[in-house]
Amino acid sequence: MNSNELRRKFINFFKSKGHAVVPSSSLVPDDPSVLLTTAGMQQFKKYFTGELDAQKDFGSKNTTSIQKSFRTSDIDEVGDDTHDTFFEMLGNFSFGGYFKKEAIEYAHDFLTRELGLEIDYVTVFEGDKEVPADTESEEIWRSLGVINIKRLGRADNFWGPTGVEGPCGPTTEIFMKNLKSEVWNLVFNQYYLHPDGFLEKLKTPGADTGMGLERLATVAQKKRNIFETDLFAPLLALIDEGKPERVKRIIADHGRAVSFLISDGVIPSNKGAGYVLRRLMRRMIVHGTEFEKLFAKVVEIYGETYKELNLKQILQEFEKENSKFQKTLKSGLRELGKLEKIDAASGFKLYETYGLPFEILKDAEISGDKAKGLNREDFEKEFAKHQEKSRAGAEKKFGGHGLLLDTGELKAVDERELKIVTRLHTATHLMQAALREVLGPEVKQNGSDITAERTRFDFFFSRKVTPEEIKKVEDLVNKKIAEDLPVSFVELPLEEAKLTGALYFSAQGRSASGGKAKYGSKVKVYYIGKDLETAWSREFCGGPHVSHTSEVGKFKILKEESASSGIRRIRAIVE
Numbered sequence: 001m002n003s004n005e006l007r008r009k010f011i012n013f014f015k016s017k018g019h020a021v022v023p024s025s026s027l028v029p030d031d032p033s034v035l036l037t038t039a040g041m042q043q044f045k046k047y048f049t050g051e052l053d054a055q056k057d058f059g060s061k062n063t064t065s066i067q068k069s070f071r072t073s074d075i076d077e078v079g080d081d082t083h084d085t086f087f088e089m090l091g092n093f094s095f096g097g098y099f100k101k102e103a104i105e106y107a108h109d110f111l112t113r114e115l116g117l118e119i120d121y122v123t124v125f126e127g128d129k130e131v132p133a134d135t136e137s138e139e140i141w142r143s144l145g146v147i148n149i150k151r152l153g154r155a156d157n158f159w160g161p162t163g164v165e166g167p168c169g170p171t172t173e174i175f176m177k178n179l180k181s182e183v184w185n186l187v188f189n190q191y192y193l194h195p196d197g198f199l200e201k202l203k204t205p206g207a208d209t210g211m212g213l214e215r216l217a218t219v220a221q222k223k224r225n226i227f228e229t230d231l232f233a234p235l236l237a238l239i240d241e242g243k244p245e246r247v248k249r250i251i252a253d254h255g256r257a258v259s260f261l262i263s264d265g266v267i268p269s270n271k272g273a274g275y276v277l278r279r280l281m282r283r284m285i286v287h288g289t290e291f292e293k294l295f296a297k298v299v300e301i302y303g304e305t306y307k308e309l310n311l312k313q314i315l316q317e318f319e320k321e322n323s324k325f326q327k328t329l330k331s332g333l334r335e336l337g338k339l340e341k342i343d344a345a346s347g348f349k350l351y352e353t354y355g356l357p358f359e360i361l362k363d364a365e366i367s368g369d370k371a372k373g374l375n376r377e378d379f380e381k382e383f384a385k386h387q388e389k390s391r392a393g394a395e396k397k398f399g400g401h402g403l404l405l406d407t408g409e410l411k412a413v414d415e416r417e418l419k420i421v422t423r424l425h426t427a428t429h430l431m432q433a434a435l436r437e438v439l440g441p442e443v444k445q446n447g448s449d450i451t452a453e454r455t456r457f458d459f460f461f462s463r464k465v466t467p468e469e470i471k472k473v474e475d476l477v478n479k480k481i482a483e484d485l486p487v488s489f490v491e492l493p494l495e496e497a498k499l500t501g502a503l504y505f506s507a508q509g510r511s512a513s514g515g516k517a518k519y520g521s522k523v524k525v526y527y528i529g530k531d532l533e534t535a536w537s538r539e540f541c542g543g544p545h546v547s548h549t550s551e552v553g554k555f556k557i558l559k560e561e562s563a564s565s566g567i568r569r570i571r572a573i574v575e
């Protein structure tokens with residue numbers, strides 16, 4: 001039974017049970033609480049909470065879909081028999097239509113009667129202090145003749161929300177003969193988890209089920225693992241036979257994922273979904289993937305079902321990343337080769353200097369067992385530590401002994417002035433972000449001049465800024481000061497830094513000292529906010545800055561005027 005048939009049978013089965021068929025949503029969700037779409041239920045969240053009405057929108061309280069999904073949490077697992085990053089999730093959902101009895105009966109019916117497959121065992125929630133055991137599901141399974149039932153705890157049989165809050169509840173999972181993981185997860189949404197941890201009972205309980213197509217195909221096609229199914233085998237066949245099986249699997253998985261991510265509009269970058277994409281691409285590149293034929297095959301396998309797949313676009317984006325990464329890859333691997341052991345500090349250095357992501361450092365094919373002791377958590381810690389150290393360095397350099405500070409942009413004759421210009425400097429970054437929020441992205445810095453008296457900021461903008469707008473900018477800056485946001489920086493290779501979305505002087509802009517801005521091969525990106533990805537302000541900058549925005553004090557704009565044609569000038573102070 002090929003996977004096209006499996007998709008069709010699934011949809012037709014639930015259609016015949018009165019479900020509305022809903023197309024997959026994008027891998028890039030509207031929901032800001034998640035990076036990428038991880039499950040079929042995500043696009044239906046508001047129907048579970050009652051904010052939206054399924055009957056009205058779909059003509060039924062029950063829906064079914066095949067959802068493109070992506071799990072970053074499984075990246076390290078790829079290479080075993082059952083895990084992949086991108087996958088298709090077959091799902092049926094009910095928002096107050098049916099609950100445990102029908103959901104379990106449908107699943108049982110579909111697997112055993114429709115497909116003629118054999119269930120090995122199922123699991124149900126054993127209960128804990130807050131939530132009682134799911135004896136109801138257990139009873140229903142027994143009534144269907146499934147008696148091999150395991151009771152498990154929260155980690156296995158309770159579905160938490162995608163994000164800090166949302167619908168959740170006990171689950172029952174179905175395991176098939178000869179498959180090492182569950183094939184289908186039925187979630188019974190009974191509660192709403194609030195950000196403070198409070199579990200509220202939902203007025204209308206609902207059913208949310210998800211079955212991995214790749215795993216179902218493994219069972220239905222009597223294969224040993226997902227990579228032998230018709231969804232993967234043609235890809236593996238294209239990969240150089242000399243490569244170890246695990247590497248082949250990683251390349252095939254990443255090849256699919258990269259194709260779908262790009263076709264849903266993700267581009268490689270150093271933040272968010274773009275960073276996930278970049279890591280997958282670099283892993284393919286480091287293993288010398290012949291990507292053209294691989295991507296062509298992905299589009300051949302999936303193009304019928306997913307019209308958005310665009311081979312030209314995929315190849316273009318991949319080639320761009322490839323030529324960028326090739327510039328640092330060789331030296332990076334050479335440095336890696338010289339190391340006896342890769343720990344968090346040396347690993348981070350390889351990342352920082354040569355752009356080798358964690359997964360590549362950990363890859364046994366690349367680093368042997370050198371990185372055996374390296375784990376993700378320590379790597380992240382190193383990142384944070386590095387930021388602190390750089391800050392301390394900057395403070396020492398600028399911090400005193402009566403040093404005259406003159407960066408071209410900032411000038412101070414003594415400690416007292418240094419403190420003020422540092423505050424004004426951070427205020428200037430906040431002001432640029434606020435101007436862009438209030439007036440739009442047309443606003444771009446042309447130069448600034450900061451003394452102990454004031455900051456003077458010139459920017460491209462085509463008209464006078466109204467007093468109301470000035471007030472808005474002022475208020476917004478003061479709001480961000482009151483939020484006491486951390487100010488930090490990272491140092492990145494120039495081209496990577498540009499991809500963070502940070503502001504910098506482009507050819508159009510001129511540096512503070514009057515000449516065209518020149519950047520070295522590595523630049524610092526200062527950001528204001530919790531992390532680089534979500535930061536409210538990001539700029540290329542040499543510092544110094546305060547460490548938290550509350551140190552800036554009260555911000556006040558004194559004057560707005562024309563500096564020259566198409567350029568406005570603002571003078572502002574901090575109190």
Ligand code: SER
Pocket residue numbers: 038039040041091159185186187208209210211
């Ligand atoms: N949300 C559940 C899961 O992802 C069922 O669809 O497993």
